[in-house]
Amino acid sequence: MVFSSIEKVQDNLKAHRYIADRSLATVIYLAVSLGKPLLLEGEAGVGKTDVAKVMSAALDTRLIRLQCYEGLDVNTALYEWNYPKQVLRIRLEEGAQRSKEDLGNIIFSEDYLIRRPLLEALQSDQDQPPVLLIDEIDRSDEEFEAFLLEILSDFQITIPEIGTIRAKHRPYVVLTSNRTRELHDALKRRCLYHWIDYPTFEKEYQILVAKVPQVREVLARQICGFMQVVRKMDFYKKPGIAETLDWASALIVLHKDELDGDVVQETLGCIFKxxxxISKMEAEIMGKKIDLEKVLEDYLARHFG
Ligand SMILES: Nc1ncnc2c1ncn2[C@@H]1O[C@H](COP(=O)(O)OP(=O)(O)O)[C@@H](O)[C@H]1O
Ligand SMILES: [Mg+2]
Incomplete structure (x- = not known):
């Protein structure tokens, strides 16, 4: 079942507790309908990885994840030969009258192949194509990015000993980047692009209520209002939505129904890493450079009169 409209995407994701604005729902709809990879960029914790997870749930298909990191090489991403198994086979064949060529054909066959995420995604033979998540691509090296570009152009790979493997169905591909470096234009050209921004107050409130349903309304509003204020300030690492959800859960465990300066200070570790x-925020609160209660009052008054 593929999405029949943008609204369906939004509803479907919401049913899986993901709140997508219209622009994100549109780009997901197009990526699925056109069979194009979707490139999501944004700060850490704004909900990029989760898009792939909920897409696989909404499409009722498998999620195959490739986590990128510095030094990730083609072997780890695509396939490797099962070397111990090959050696064992060679031992077992000792004394048998098999030609070198025959033995070679045996130990370089699919039985001795270890499929890594990219090959698995290409070879998947389920009815519904899998979602292939290539997560945090900006962390990989440029050579790896160039190699990915090839895969995303042809959806096929050649293993010298076996031959060419072509995807039966193109996987739904989602790439994410925290933008620690710029990606190549060529890769971007292959993809539909969407920037996920920090959420508005209203969006974050919806997410919080969906993800932490125990949260009381007043507390939820204060938390989201506080996050809006904090993200306008200058920090080394601004809190994402993950921090909002963690913080709300912590406050519930601590039986807090409302925010005050003390509890904020005691739980700053949920918000800042x-x-x-943390020191900067402490100084702001203690020095009353930011008067927490006043900030929240003003904010809520402005938004909810
Ligand atoms: N729009 C959203 N709807 C529901 N949950 C969200 C949304 N955006 C982020 N989250 C939640 O916030 C957390 C961080 O999201 P994640 O996808 O890991 O961020 P990123 O990959 O951008 O760093 C996850 O727990 C995720 O479920
Ligand atoms: Mg992520």
Missing amino acids: YRED
């Missing part, structure tokens, strides 16, 4: 950011 760098010592410098």
Whole structure:
């Protein structure tokens, strides 16, 4: 079942507790309908990886994930030969009268292949193509990016010992980048592109209520209002939605129904993950440079009168 409209995408994702604005739903709809890879960029924690996860759930298909990192090479991403198994086979064949060529054909056959995510995605033989998540591509090296470009152009690979393997169905491809470096134009050209921004107050409120349903309305509003204020300030690493959800869960465990300066200070570790950011926020609260209660009051008054 493929999405029949943009609204269906939105509804379907929402049923899987993902809140997508119209622009994101549109680009997902187009990516699925046109069979084009979808490139999602944005700061950490804005919901990029989750798009691939909920897409696979909504499309009722498998999620295959390739996590990128510095030094990721083609073997780890595509396939490797099962060397211990090959050696074992050679041992077992000792004394048998098999020609070298025959033995070669045996140990370089599919039985001795270890499929890594990209090959698995190309070879998947389910009815519905899998979702292939290529996560944090900006962390991989440029050579790897060039190799990916090839895969995303042809959806086929050649294994010298076996031959060419072509995808029966093109997987739904989602690439994410935290933009620690710029990606190549050639790769971008292959993809539909969408920038996921930090959420608006309203969007984050919806996400919070969907993900942490125990949260009371007043607390949820205060948390989301606070996050809006914090993200306008200058920090080394601004909190994403993951931090909002963690913080809300922590406040619930601590039986807090409302925010106050003390509890914010005690739980800053849920929001910030760098010592410098925590110190800075502490100083702001203690020095009353930011008067928390006032900030929240003003914010909520402005938004909800
Ligand atoms: N629009 C959204 N709807 C529901 N949950 C979201 C949304 N955006 C982010 N989240 C949640 O926030 C957290 C971080 O999202 P994630 O996809 O890991 O971020 P990223 O990959 O951009 O770093 C996850 O728990 C995710 O479920
Ligand atoms: Mg991610």
